[in-house]
Amino acid sequence: VQCISATESHSPPKSVHSSRKRKGGGGNSIYGKRQELIDWVLRDDEINRALDILCMREEARQGPSLYKQVQARLKRHPVVSAMGSEFMFSVMDYIVKEKEE
Incomplete structure (x- = not known):
């Protein structure tokens, strides 16, 4: 059996306390x-x-406000539109006052 010295060996040296x-x-x-x-x-x-x-x-924010939606519906209603814009504004004021209370 032939012994190889540590300098000739290609593996890393091993010690007693070797750990990763x-x-x-x-x-x-x-x-x-x-x-x-x-x-x-x-x-x-x-x-x-x-x-x-x-x-x-x-x-x-992008959608119309509730006020604008109600106003548009009132304008489309034939009976309300026949009563005139003053009536529509009084209805809108009433809705706003009821909402605040």
């Missing part, structure tokens, strides 16, 4: 990364909810 060291801070890194991922998911959900609220507000 973990990169990234030890055993708790998995839990830290998991918590970080959970935090990101929660932030993402919060941002999506805020964007949904903003979209709903924008959609509400």
